[in-house]
Amino acid sequence: MSNSEIIPTRQRIINAAVELFAAQGVTETTTKAVAKSAQVNEVTLFRHFGNKHGLLLAVISESPVFQDLSEYLKNQATQTTSVYQALKNYCEDRLQALERSPDLVRSVVGEAGSYPLENRQALGRSLKEANHYVAEFLATVMEREQLHAHLPPQKLASLLNIMLLGYAVIEFTSEFHEFWHGKDEFLEDLVTLFLMGATNSTSLVTSSELVAVEKVIDLPFVTVQLILQRAKKSGLRDYALIYILFGAGLSTAEITNLKRNHQICDSNLHLLQIVKGNTRQVPVNQWIMGKRYGSYTNNPLTKYLKSRKDEHSALILNNDGVPVSEVDIQEYWQKLTEELSTPEGEQPAIEQAQHTWCVEMLMKGMNLEDMSLITGWDLSKLQPYSRRAKEKSALEQAIKLDNKS
Structure with a gap:
């Protein structure tokens, strides 16, 4: 039995689009090329997605970065014991999802400025939906930990996701930037900064502790x-x-x-x-x-x-x-x-x-x-x-x- 008989037609088209978008960019990829790669005719592609804009929306919304995000965040909010761990797990999981398709990330983000309005709206809708889920997640864990935020959960979610996406773009598009020694260091810095800057830091560390650790003097x-x-x-x-x-x-x-x-x-x-x-x-x-x-x-x-x-x-x-x-x-x-x-x-x-x-x-x-x-x-x-x-x-x-x- 061939792969085309095992994988549903819609998924074959999305898989083909992902490969072509990553290899040659969204702008240069035609629906005809995607249909050929998926072993379907172009009419079938249009029937499922309407046009290339609809296909791009499906690729983005069903990518590992966004797929099952709501359910994943609900589990994180209830299973982790600290707001730090919950945030770090989310950030690490999202970066791992982005790392599975670095070429696609470069293509989607790098060409976004040249997309027609409908394409940019597709990308924006997916990001907005992700922010909504993350905002609910932040509201849940912060209420449980009795943390008082300086900003509403919606804005906190947007800031967090923008920083994650920015890190991914830097990692996928540049070499030897030396901002961080690795992903673990970035995640630790990001979550710590986020908690201390976005929330009432006295819930996380007392003022006396903050003063005490300003002077770290180890012995030779x-x-x-x-x-x-x-x-x-x-x-x-x-x-x-x-x-x-x-x-x-x-x-x-x-x-x-x-x-x-x-x-x-x-x-x-x-x-x-x-x-x-x-x-x-x-x-x-x-x-x-x-x-x-x-x-x-x-x-x-x-x-x-x-x-x-x-x-x-x-x-x-x-x-x-x-x-x-x-x-x-x-x-x-x-x-x-x-x-x-x-x-x-x-x-x-x-x-x-x-x-x-x-x-x-x-x-x-x-x-x-x-x-x-x-x-x-x-x-x-x-x-x-x-x-x-x-x-x-x-x-x-x-x-x-x-x-x-």
């Missing part, structure tokens, strides 16, 4: 190594404590709440279970800034725990044999970093250990969504860390290129 390799070396000489407890700060990126408050049974380790992983605040599991890295500190089962933390003879449940104890406090941790850090200086000319602050860990994880390839799960931070709080990681990666790349010349 030499300083980190010196602190770890001093901690090792100071004793097993201090070494374990500094190892957690640089290897797991925990805050002092999180460390004080850790118990022995919050540790999970075997030959394949080493995790710490955070049970207060943002409950989650955090990996304890074997590698810190390119240097390995033992293994998952034999490292500064496991050695410290094995050395203890007490039965106390706390993971870290202070000099008096009771659970370490935030004040204790600050005092130990101050002693271990005395006379050390950051590039800014100041003694390293304990918060910089967490900054350093976060930047390093992003440089290793961790995306912002996964980092949000591990840190418990909002994506907007992670943005400055992402920028700092990109800055360091760019510097490393520049140095590598210079060494090759």
